Amino acid sequence: MMLFHRQKLEKVLISFSRTYSNISHESLQIRDGFSGMVGRTPLVRLQKVSEETRCNILAKAEFCNGGGSVKDRAALYLIKDAEKKGLLKAGGTVVEGTAGNTGIGLAHICLALGYKCALFLPNTQSKEKFDMLQLLGVELFPVPAVALTDPNHYNQQAKRYALSIENAVWTDQFDNQANRLAHLETTGPEIWRETKGKVDAVTFSTGTGGTFSGVSIYLKEQNPHVQSILADPPGSVVYNWFKHGKLERSVGDSITEGIGQGRITGNMQGAPVDDALLISDNETVEMVFRLLGEEGFFVGASSGLNVAAAVKVAKKLGPGHTIVTCLCDTGQRYYAKLFSEAELKKRGLYEAVPEQYRHFLHSRI
Ligand SMILES: Cc1ncc(COP(=O)(O)O)c(C=O)c1O
Numbered sequence: 001m002m003l004f005h006r007q008k009l010e011k012v013l014i015s016f017s018r019t020y021s022n023i024s025h026e027s028l029q030i031r032d033g034f035s036g037m038v039g040r041t042p043l044v045r046l047q048k049v050s051e052e053t054r055c056n057i058l059a060k061a062e063f064c065n066g067g068g069s070v071k072d073r074a075a076l077y078l079i080k081d082a083e084k085k086g087l088l089k090a091g092g093t094v095v096e097g098t099a100g101n102t103g104i105g106l107a108h109i110c111l112a113l114g115y116k117c118a119l120f121l122p123n124t125q126s127k128e129k130f131d132m133l134q135l136l137g138v139e140l141f142p143v144p145a146v147a148l149t150d151p152n153h154y155n156q157q158a159k160r161y162a163l164s165i166e167n168a169v170w171t172d173q174f175d176n177q178a179n180r181l182a183h184l185e186t187t188g189p190e191i192w193r194e195t196k197g198k199v200d201a202v203t204f205s206t207g208t209g210g211t212f213s214g215v216s217i218y219l220k221e222q223n224p225h226v227q228s229i230l231a232d233p234p235g236s237v238v239y240n241w242f243k244h245g246k247l248e249r250s251v252g253d254s255i256t257e258g259i260g261q262g263r264i265t266g267n268m269q270g271a272p273v274d275d276a277l278l279i280s281d282n283e284t285v286e287m288v289f290r291l292l293g294e295e296g297f298f299v300g301a302s303s304g305l306n307v308a309a310a311v312k313v314a315k316k317l318g319p320g321h322t323i324v325t326c327l328c329d330t331g332q333r334y335y336a337k338l339f340s341e342a343e344l345k346k347r348g349l350y351e352a353v354p355e356q357y358r359h360f361l362h363s364r365i
Contacts, residue, residue, distance in 0.1 A: 033112055034066050034108055034109060034111075034112035035076055035109065035112065035113075037065065037066030037072075038065050038066055038067075038072045038073055038075075038076045038105075038109075039065070039072075039073055039076075039186040039187070039190070040186075040190060041060050041061050041062055041064045041065060041190070042060075042061045042064060043058050043059070043060055043061075043190070043191065043194040043195070043324070044058065044059050044060075044061050044327075045057070045058055046058070046059055046291075046295055046307065047294075047295060048290070048294040048295060049290075049295075049307060049310070049311050049314075052311075053311060053314035053315055053319070054319035054320065055314035055317065055318075055319060055320065055321045055322065055323060056321070056322040056323070057307070057310045057311065057314055057323050057325075058194075058195065058322060058323070058324045058325075059303075059306070059307065059310075059324070059325050059326055059327045060187065060190070060191065060324070060325075060326040060327070061326075061327050062326045062327055062328050062329065063299065063327055063328070063329050063330045065105070066108060067101075067104045067105040067107075067108040067109075068101075068104065068329055068330055068333070069101040069104065069105065069328055069329035069330075069333075070101070070187075070211055070326055070328045070329065071101035071102040071104070071105045071258075071328075071329075072104075072105035072108070072109075073105075073182040073183060073186055073187060073211075074102055074105070074173055074178075074179040074182050074183075074208070074210050075102055075105030075106045075108075075109055076105070076109055076182065077178045077179060077181055077182035077185075078094075078096075078102075078106070078171035078172075078173060078176060078178050078179060079094060079106065079109050079110075079113065079115070079171065080178070081171075081176065081178035081181075082094070082169040082171060087169040088115065088167075088169045089167055090114065091114065091115070091116070091167065092115055092116070092167040092168060092169065093115065093116040093117065093118055093139075093162075093165060093167065093168040093169075094106050094110055094115050094116070094117050094118070094168075094169060094171055095117075095118045095119070095120075095158050095159075095161055095162035095165075095168050095169065095170045095171070096117075096118075096119055096120070096158055096170065096171045096172075096173060097119075097120045097121075097153070097154035097155035097156075097157065097158035097159075097173075097174075098119055098120070098121060098154070098173065099121070099122065099125055099207065099257055099258040100121060100125045100126070100129035100130075100133070100257065100258065100333075101129070101258055101328075101329055101333075102173050102208075103117075103119040103121065103129075103133055103138065104129065104132055104133060104136070106119070106171070107119070107133060107136035107137070107138045108136065111136065111137070116139070117136075117137075117138045117139065118138065118139040118140075118141070118158075118161060118162075118168075119133060119138050119139070119140055119141065119158070120141045120143055120154040120155070120157045120158040120161070121133075121140070121141070121142050121143070121154060122142075122143060122144070122145035122154055123142040123143065123144060123145065124145045125257055126257060126333060126334050126336065126337055127336055128332065128333045128334065128335060128336065129257075129333055130142065132333075141154075141157065141161075143157055147262070148262050148263055155172075155174060158170055159172070173208050173210070173267075174208050174265040174266065174267065175265055175266030175267065176266065176267075177266060177267055179208055179210035179214075179267050180208075180209070180210040180211075180213045180214035180217070180267045180271075181214065182210065182214060183210055183211050183213070183214025183215050183218070184214040184215075184217055184218045185214075185218075187211065187214060187215050187218075187326075188214060188215045188216075188217070188218025188219055189218060191215065191219065191324050192218070192219060192222050195322060195324065197222065197223065198322055199219065199223075199226055199322050199323075199324050200225075200226065200227065200317060200321040200322050200323060201226065201227040201228070201229055201313050201317065201321065201322075201323045201324070202215055202216060202219060202226065202227070202228055202229070202323070202324045202325065203228075203229040203230070203231050203277070203306065203309045203310050203313050203323065203324075203325050204230070204231065204306060204325060204326060205230075205231050205232055205233065205256070205259040205260075205279075205302050205305050205306055205309070205328075206230060206232060206236075206238050206259060206260075206261055206268065207258045207259045207260075207261060207302075208261070208265050208267045208268075209238070209261065209264075209265050209267045209268035209271060210267045211326065212228070212230055212268070212271060213267055213268055213270075213271030214267075215228075216228035216271055216272050216273075217271065217272065220272050227274040227275070227313075228271075228272050228273055228274050229273075229274060229275045229276070229277060229309065229313050230242060230273050230275070230276040230277070231276070231277045231278075231279055231305060231306065231308075231309030232250075232259060232260050232261075232276065232277070232278060232279070232305075233252075233254035233256045233259060233260040233278075233279060233280075233281065233284065233305060234250055234251060234252025234253065234254050234260070234278065234280060234281065235249055235250060235251075235252050235253055235254050235260050236249070236250050236259075236260040236261065236278065237249055237250070237261060237262050237263060237264075238260075238261050238264065238268065238276070239276045239277075239278050241264060242273050242275075242276040243276050243278075247263070247264070249262065250278060252280075252281075254281055254284075254301075255281050255284070255285065255301055255337070255338065255347060255349060256281070256284060256301040256302050256305060257300070257301065257302070257334070258302060258328070259302045259305070277309050277312055277313075279305045279308050279309055279312075281301075281347070281349055281352070282349065282351075282352040283305075283308040283352075284301050284304040284305040284308055285301070285304065285338075285344065285349045285352040285353060286304075286308070286352045286353070286354060287304035287305070287307050287308040287311075288300070288301060288303070288304035288331070288338065289353045289354055289357040289360060290354065290357070291303065291304060291307060291327075292331070292357065292360055293354065293356065293357035293360065297327060298330055298331040298332065299327045299328070299329065299330060299331050300328060300329045300330065300331055300333055300334045300338065301334060301338055302328045302329070303326070303327040303328050303329065306325040306326060306327070306328065307325060307327075309325065310323045310324075310325040335362075339360065339361060339362055340361065340362055340363040341358070341361040341362070341363055341364045341365055342363040342364075342365050343363065344361070345365065
């Protein structure tokens, strides 16, 4: 009996020490301030969808960045780029047009580095993001969501504002390739190291395209056979551009935020694209609730879209392949909208929530 217990205990201890020694040394290092909290996020094997597809579906848990989203990486590189170019001096102001997450990343880093932050946001973005930015002490300009070519578009207003004040820089996340450099120098190499080079495909939705293009460029340099699959929501121009060679919006609107770009940005220029997928809001919402109910991850819509795309890629490639994507941010940022029964019913998306996970909804009617 005693022997049995000892053997059992030894087994437990061995498996514990194996698990412990699997934690990368990088993640056990002391991080330097807020900037040190950007990147080196965990790569998670999603259990249910991997089992179902008999593939490895892996996701970088980008909500683990200090500011809570994948955009912290771009934010850090944009500020470092401005400093390097001498465009930002002590006490200066960082100005950006943003759907919210880049702004949150910038605001945190500005606090840590002693800069001021001014942001122009379309007023269609979630209340949670606005609240967060207010809390972070940002000078905030909510503006109507208009076409990119309109002089009142948030990005154009941000550019004009930066020119109108002293010691300010417009970081230009859409066209400034310092954005994709963040992913070329951090996200891509992390994925390569963490998978030990065993990656068959990556798939990401695109906002600025920084994540998609930076990771794709890096991985293709390591192994040209890694497939880069772009995944976007209804309304995306990028999907239409790749699939049909047309710079036109694809049909429909979307509950997702921060993705589904209306043009080919500077960060997407020359990005390798092997294929493009259009993921419906129904598929996205279903996956958001599956990730919560089956995997325990509370994430936003673009994460749901990314994983839904990864599953499609896995089914196309067949068992035994490894597909990498990311969980962009947390569901908390969209709680009022994406997790509201009333809101989902209004948008015709309620039925997309698997019945067994409808208990997660609030504002039930
Ligand atoms: C929630 C969310 N997911 C995905 C993205 C897309 O990232 P990228 O701009 O690198 O294409 C964004 C961009 O703002 C975002 O806010």
